[in-house]
Each structure stands twice: as structure tokens, then as C-alpha cells.
Amino acid sequence: MxxxxxxxxxxxxxxxxxxxxxxxxxxxxxxxxxxxxxxxxxxxxxxxxxxxxxxxxxxxxxxLTPLARPGKIICLGLNYYDHAAEGGNAKPEYPAFFFRGATSLLATEAPIQRPRCSDKLDYEAELAVVIGKRVRHASRTDALNCVAGYACFNDASLRDYQRKTAQWTIGKNFDATGAFGPWIVTPDALPAGAAGLRIQSRLNGQVMQDSNTRHMIWDAAETIALLTECLTLEPGDVIAMGTPAGVGYPRTPPVFMKPGDKIEIEIDGIGVLSNPVVDEP
CATH class of the missing domain: 2.30.30 (SH3 type barrels.)
Structure with a gap:
């Protein structure tokens, strides 16, 4: 469903x-x-x-966003081998976790806002895992039992602000940059862990990222197991699973989103998350 x-x-x-x-x-x-x-x-x-x-x-x-205000939005960086390589990063030994705040989220068709202070607004196609049951200390084998479903996510990032500090948080939390939706697809409609699904981003109709969720370094089950070593996941929490290669900043020349653009994130079996881009009022 x-x-x-x-x-x-x-x-x-x-x-x-x-x-x-x-x-x-x-x-x-x-x-x-x-x-x-x-x-x-x-x-x-x-x-x-x-x-x-x-x-x-x-x-x-x-x-609207499928959840009004997720309790926790936990994001993974460098979770596809090819994306780590395009940024000049070695394969991580442990996931690069960071948090997004609920005020950064927006729904499908709502405008992503390029902020007043930066023009380096990048796109990131991601799979979102939505938690449906409270869980702590999940094992790899039972971790998916807590999943309520899956959605598309665009972890749009201000690259200059992302690099102002060793932590990426500030560049990932501008208002109206984290597109989430268009809905939640329940696990019975998808392969286990939403594995083996084609994932794309398209900017003004041009394919920018084209990969498959099977190429994630840490899949949904392992990510949940690692997170619940440390913290409790609760109904309505969201995990954004990282992006594949093809983002804008490593391109020559770099490609950043600008007002008038349309960015689409599509994951097979889930749907299309589509957003126009505007300048912050």
C-alpha cells in the first residue's frame, strides 16, 4: 500500500x-x-x-510530507561506493551519520528554496526508511521487522556550508531543502529492505544519478542494527540512506540547482518525488 x-x-x-x-x-x-x-x-x-x-x-x-514531524531524521553520508569515490573519499569503516531537523522537510511539488546566503544547492537522490515500531538492539536478521515502509528523499545540500565545519549538519538543515515523499510504500509491496531498486535523479529532465539500492555499502537492515546499538528508534523516525554518484559538486563544471529548475527523484516501486526550485523569499 x-x-x-x-x-x-x-x-x-x-x-x-x-x-x-x-x-x-x-x-x-x-x-x-x-x-x-x-x-x-x-x-x-x-x-x-x-x-x-x-x-x-x-x-x-x-x-503533504508523509509524516508531519518525524521524531528523528537520521542520514547516512557516503553510503554508495561510487559516491564516496567521486568525492575522493575512501570506503568508510563506519557510517557517517548526521541528523536533519523536521523544519528542513518539504513535500512533493513544494518548492525547494535556494537560500539567500548561498548558490551551491546540490541534489541527492536517496531511499528513506520509515520506522514503524520501537526498537533497541536489533539484530541484522530481525532489523527489518521494525520498518513501516519506504519513501523517496532528496537530501539537498548547501555544499559550501556543509564544508564550513568537520560536521556536515549545517549544510544539510536549511529550511525547505529536504524533500520527502510522495508517500510511504509498505514493505509487502517491495523487495526485503527495498534492495535491488533503481534510483534516479533528474534535473530538468536530464538524468544526473542512475544507480540501484543494491549498491549501498550499508543496507537498511545493517543500518538499523548499527543505529540501535546506540539509540532507540521509534515509530515515525526516518533514516535517509545516502546517495549514489552523480551529484552536482564534483562535476566539471559543478552543477547546482537554481530558481526555475525542476528536480525529480524516482525509485522503482515507490514513485516520483518532484520539486521546483525557487529563491528564498
Whole structure:
């Protein structure tokens, strides 16, 4: 299933995308993270609730970020062999983890903002893993049991600010730069760990990144196991799994996003995350 959060006639709703329609469901629950935290029996009734529910054309609603405000947004850097190499980096011995804040997120079709202080706005196509169950000390073999689904992510980065410090956090947290969506696809609709999926970015229709999630250094299960050695993952947390080669800054000349551009992130089996680029007001 494709789990979406959307606005229609001034009301924020949760729904399941079915072809070109969206089916309103999960009454009384404000966010998917809240629904993920419900007992298994309550969540199992989702399919039943779709029968007779209101259907709307998908084109008639405004899709929002699939989660209103994730508790934690944990990102991996240098998680594809080719991306590490294009930046002149050796294969890491341990994931380069960093955090994004919820204020950096935006939905599909919402404008990514190039900030006033920099013109070095780069794109990064990524797979997002959405956590559905509280977990600590997960093993590699059972780690995927806590996953609620997968989405597309654009870890758009201000490269000059990213390099102002040894930590990358500041360049990854500008407002309205982390596109997330267009919805969450449940694990039953994808290969285990969302492995073996083609992942692309397209800037103004031109393919910039074209890879496969099988090329990640640390896959979803191993990443969850490593993270939960250290911290508790909770329903509604998000892990952005890193980007493959083809980003803008190592190109000759560098390619950065500018106002008037359109950036698309597509992952097979999940969908297309599309955003225009504008200057910050």
C-alpha cells in the first residue's frame, strides 16, 4: 500500500493511494506515526476501513510530507561506493551519520528554496526508511521487522556550508531543502529492505544519478542494527540512506540547482518525488 498524508478543502487527512485516486481512511488519527504506534490488531483493520470510504482524484488533493514531524531524521553520508569515490573519499569503516531537523522537510511539488546566503544547492537522490515500531538492539536478521515502509528523499545540500565545519549538519538543515515523499510504500509491496531498486535523479529532465539500492555499502537492515546499538528508534523516525554518484559538486563544471529548475527523484516501486526550485523569499 501507498500511505499518504494530504490536504483537501482545508482538512489534513490520511489516505491510501489507489491508482489515480486516494482513499480517505484512519479516522481519528492525526499522523501515520501515530497509526504505526497502534497495536497490531488495530493496524490490521486498515484494509477493512477502505471499503466504502470516500475516494478522491489524486490530482484534487495536495500531498503533504508523509509524516508531519518525524521524531528523528537520521542520514547516512557516503553510503554508495561510487559516491564516496567521486568525492575522493575512501570506503568508510563506519557510517557517517548526521541528523536533519523536521523544519528542513518539504513535500512533493513544494518548492525547494535556494537560500539567500548561498548558490551551491546540490541534489541527492536517496531511499528513506520509515520506522514503524520501537526498537533497541536489533539484530541484522530481525532489523527489518521494525520498518513501516519506504519513501523517496532528496537530501539537498548547501555544499559550501556543509564544508564550513568537520560536521556536515549545517549544510544539510536549511529550511525547505529536504524533500520527502510522495508517500510511504509498505514493505509487502517491495523487495526485503527495498534492495535491488533503481534510483534516479533528474534535473530538468536530464538524468544526473542512475544507480540501484543494491549498491549501498550499508543496507537498511545493517543500518538499523548499527543505529540501535546506540539509540532507540521509534515509530515515525526516518533514516535517509545516502546517495549514489552523480551529484552536482564534483562535476566539471559543478552543477547546482537554481530558481526555475525542476528536480525529480524516482525509485522503482515507490514513485516520483518532484520539486521546483525557487529563491528564498
Amino acid at each position: 501507498r500511505l499518504a498524508r494530504y490536504e483537501f478543502e482545508g482538512k489534513i487527512c490520511l489516505g491510501v493511494v489507489d491508482g489515480a485516486e486516494i482513499v480517505e481512511t484512519v479516522a481519528g488519527v492525526a499522523d501515520w506515526s501515530e497509526w504505526f504506534a497502534l497495536p497490531d490488531a488495530a493496524r490490521g483493520r486498515l484494509s477493512e476501513s477502505l471499503a466504502g470510504a470516500r475516494r478522491l482524484p489524486l490530482a484534487a488533493v495536495r500531498l
